[in-house]
Amino acid sequence: MYRELTMFGKTTDELLIQKALAGSERAWFGLVRRYEKRLYNYSLRMTGSPDDAMDILQDVLMSVYRNLSTYRGDGVFAAWLFRIASFRCTDFLRRRGRQFASTDEVDVIDESGPVTGNDMDGNKGLMAMMSRLPTEQKHVIELKFFQHFTFDEIAGQLGISSNTAKSRLYAALKKMREQNENVMMVKEGA
Amino acid sequence: MKTEYSCEQCKEQLFDFVNSVLPPLEQQLVDQHLQHCDECNADLTDIWNLQSKATSWRDERVPRWNRRQFFFEPSPWPMRMQWAASFASVLVLILVLMEARISTVGGLTVDFAASDSRYVSQPELMQQLASVQNLQRSELDSSVQKLTSQQITTNQLLLRTLLDASRQERRKDLGNMLVLWEQAQDQRSVSTEESLRYLIASQIQDRREIEDLNDALLQVSNNF
Numbered sequence: 001m002y003r004e005l006t007m008f009g010k011t012t013d014e015l016l017i018q019k020a021l022a023g024s025e026r027a028w029f030g031l032v033r034r035y036e037k038r039l040y041n042y043s044l045r046m047t048g049s050p051d052d053a054m055d056i057l058q059d060v061l062m063s064v065y066r067n068l069s070t071y072r073g074d075g076v077f078a079a080w081l082f083r084i085a086s087f088r089c090t091d092f093l094r095r096r097g098r099q100f101a102s103t104d105e106v107d108v109i110d111e112s113g114p115v116t117g118n119d120m121d122g123n124k125g126l127m128a129m130m131s132r133l134p135t136e137q138k139h140v141i142e143l144k145f146f147q148h149f150t151f152d153e154i155a156g157q158l159g160i161s162s163n164t165a166k167s168r169l170y171a172a173l174k175k176m177r178e179q180n181e182n183v184m185m186v187k188e189g190a
Numbered sequence: 191m192k193t194e195y196s197c198e199q200c201k202e203q204l205f206d207f208v209n210s211v212l213p214p215l216e217q218q219l220v221d222q223h224l225q226h227c228d229e230c231n232a233d234l235t236d237i238w239n240l241q242s243k244a245t246s247w248r249d250e251r252v253p254r255w256n257r258r259q260f261f262f263e264p265s266p267w268p269m270r271m272q273w274a275a276s277f278a279s280v281l282v283l284i285l286v287l288m289e290a291r292i293s294t295v296g297g298l299t300v301d302f303a304a305s306d307s308r309y310v311s312q313p314e315l316m317q318q319l320a321s322v323q324n325l326q327r328s329e330l331d332s333s334v335q336k337l338t339s340q341q342i343t344t345n346q347l348l349l350r351t352l353l354d355a356s357r358q359e360r361r362k363d364l365g366n367m368l369v370l371w372e373q374a375q376d377q378r379s380v381s382t383e384e385s386l387r388y389l390i391a392s393q394i395q396d397r398r399e400i401e402d403l404n405d406a407l408l409q410v411s412n413n414f
Binding site for chain 2: 025029037041054065126145180
């Protein structure tokens with residue numbers, strides 16, 4: 001019955017959703033395992049904290065589980081999932097007052113001593129750079145560079161125009177460039 | 191032939207340029223613009239840098255968590271809470287039905303109404319009622335007396351205040367009338383004085399005229 005919904009031997013999201021709605025726990029766990037890593041890392045980049053990322057992941061998945069029957073299947077499941085995740089992240093960041101760099105997030109760098117160029121490398125460095133961006137710019141960076149959405153898709157996800165998405169992205173890039181320049185100055189000074 | 195791109199047009203195509211998915215003509219136009227525009231070059235470098243950082247992002251492992259318990263098994267605590275709530279409701283019901291009295295004075299004590307309730311006969315009850323009625327009546331009488339005396343005192347005070355007020359008002363009126371009368375008297379005496387002066391002056395004038403007339407008559411008679 002569901003054979004046509006498999007692609008290269010891999011069960012499609014739609015099939016897993018149909019089975020999960022029919023009461024299959026296994027299908028639901030299949031969906032969870034498929035997306036939890038992407039969602040966790042998404043939340044981690046947005047919040048900069050593993051605990052917060054885990055809370056958001058569970059929150060998003062529970063919300064999806066409860067509303068799975070309302071998913072109409074007229075779009076890509078991943079886009080729907082990340083739309084919910086972006087709402088939750090925005091809500092979370094607003095509640096925590098982390099529109100801009102918080103002390104916790106700065107500590108990601110400060111814990112290991114003075115800021116150097118090496119600190120700006122790897123996951124930690126990227127999280128530190130993103131933590132200094134306003135939430136709306138963070139979203140655009142995340143969706144463009146990590147989820148590889150087009151500007152039109154980003155605009156649809158965030159409920160803004162494509163031009164606004166572009167200007168937010170270039171503003172974020174400029175801000176990150178300035179941060180990099182500051183780090184380089186600190187490095188040269190040391 | 192197509193003209194050169196503006197910064198806006200260049201930025202529109204920059205991501206596709208980086209990923210080399212633009213048609214050759216557009217690719218060439220972006221390239222031409224980038225040769226002389228520092229701002230777009232800086233954006234291009236930013237995109238490259240961030241793209242390389244994004245590519246080097248190593249996905250972190252999701253911490254272990256019990257998915258089955260999270261989605262499908264209710265937490266054992268709420269179940270215990272339900273039992274606790276039911277137990278508490280039953281206990282409260284029993285305590286209400288048995289008219290329990292809970293006191294914390296001198297330690298926690300629970301007394302049930304049944305333990306200190308006793309049978310009361312009808313005549314005894316009537317007697318108690320009559321004594322309560324008498325007590326009520328005497329209290330009512332004393333209250334009425336107290337109220338009456340208070341009322342009298344209040345009335346006297348009110349009357350005295352009214353009399354004082356009217357006396358002061360009359361005194362004020364009389365004072366005003368006296369002032370007015372004095373002013374009227376002054377005006378009258380001034381006008382009388384003026385009239386007398388006028389009368390005297392006119393009499394003096396009359397006399398002079400009579401004397402002049404007399405002199406004139408004497409002169410005329412002498413001439414004849």
